[in-house]
Structure formats: structure tokens, C-alpha cells
Amino acid sequence: MATALDPVEYRRVVGRFATGVTVVTAVLDGEHSAMTCSSFTSVSLDPVLVLFCPERVSRFHDVVLSAGEFAVSVLAQGQEDLSRRFAVRGRPLEGQFDGLPHTLGPVTGAVVFDGALATLECRTVSTVEAGDHTVVIGEVLGLGVPDPDGDPLLYYEGRYRAFR
Numbered sequence: 109m110a111t112a113l114d115p116v117e118y119r120r121v122v123g124r125f126a127t128g129v130t131v132v133t134a135v136l137d138g139e140h141s142a143m144t145c146s147s148f149t150s151v152s153l154d155p156v157l158v159l160f161c162p163e164r165v166s167r168f169h170d171v172v173l174s175a176g177e178f179a180v181s182v183l184a185q186g187q188e189d190l191s192r193r194f195a196v197r198g199r200p201l202e203g204q205f206d207g208l209p210h211t212l213g214p215v216t217g218a219v220v221f222d223g224a225l226a227t228l229e230c231r232t233v234s235t236v237e238a239g240d241h242t243v244v245i246g247e248v249l250g251l252g253v254p255d256p257d258g259d260p261l262l263y264y265e266g267r268y269r270a271f272r
């Protein structure tokens with residue numbers, strides 16, 4: 109029988125897995141939404157699939173599932189402010205993209221950020237309920253490299269870190 113894990117200890121231990129940081133975006137009925145996500149990962153090459161895991165109680169969760177498409181901006185070291193902005197639960201949505209240079213992805217129409225290390229535009233092909241999150245799997249339909257020379261923003265033990 110499995111023993112119950114202490115959730116605080118779990119977070120401390122799993123936080124020792126270093127990740128990059130992305131902002132995932134979607135557009136639904138003309139409204140743009142975004143959420144900071146470190147659960148992004150590449151899944152498959154043939155077909156080209158990626159995934160990320162939105163928490164089911166987040167506002168972004170229902171938006172991205174209804175939109176059926178999403179875009180991913182992989183953040184550069186200088187984009188910590190952007191990551192912090194889209195990680196505030198329940199923040200005002202009005203004007204949340206103000207002052208953040210961005211364009212709309214040609215495939216999805218979702219926001220992609222200038223200065224990102226990489227951008228991917230995706231169509232959702234599968235979703236899997238997984239506890240308090242949903243695994244969203246997307247086929248990659250568009251790629252971009254806004255900043256070919258940047259260093260990645262890293263997240264480790266609950267803090268932003270510099271790559272070098």
C-alpha cells in the first residue's frame with residue numbers, strides 16, 4: 109500500500125528538477141489569454157507533438173481547451189517580468205498585454221512574445237485529465253525563433269535562475 113506523501117516535501121523534492129519557463133497563450137472569441145507554464149515539454153517527432161499541463165482551476169484551463177489551439181513562447185533570461193505577470197492567479201485580465209512587445213502567431217492568432225527564445229503554434233489533438241491538472245497535447249503547426257542569441261530563463265527550487 110502506498111504511503112501518503114507530505115505535499116510540502118513533494119514540492120521541495122520535485123522542485124529540484126530544473127525547467128525552462130514558457131508563457132502559453134490562446135485566443136477565444138477575440139479575447140487573448142496567457143499563463144506562465146513550466147510543464148511544457150516536447151513529446152513526439154512523428155507527428156510533432158508537445159504538451160503542457162494547466163491546472164483545472166486556472167482560468168486559462170477552460171479557455172485553452174475551448175480554443176482548441178495555443179501558442180508557446182519559450183522565455184529568455186531577460187523575460188522574468190513577463191513570467192511573473194502571467195503567473196498571478198486571479199489578476200485583472202484587462203490590459204495584461206500592455207507594454208509587452210508581441211505579435212499574433214500567423215497560424216493560431218494567439219500572442220507570441222518578441223524576444224522569446226522560441227515560439228510554437230499548436231492545435232490541440234488530445235487532452236488527458238490527470239489529477240488536478242489536464243495534460244494538453246498539441247500538434248505543432250508553426251515555429252519561430254524571435255531571439256536566436258538569447259539565454260534561457262530557468263526555474264529551480266522555486267526561484268528564477270540565470271543560465272550563465
Ligand SMILES: Cc1cc2nc3c(=O)[nH]c(=O)nc-3n(C[C@H](O)[C@H](O)[C@H](O)COP(=O)(O)O)c2cc1C
Nearest residue numbers: 144145146147162163166167168194195196197198
Ligand atoms: C515558473 C512557473 C511555472 C508555472 N507552471 C505552471 C504549469 O505548468 N501549469 C499550471 O497550471 N500553472 C503553472 N504555474 C502557475 C500559473 O502560472 C498560475 O496559477 C496562473 O497564472 C493562474 O492564472 P489564472 O487562473 O488567472 O489562469 C506556474 C507558475 C510559475 C511561477
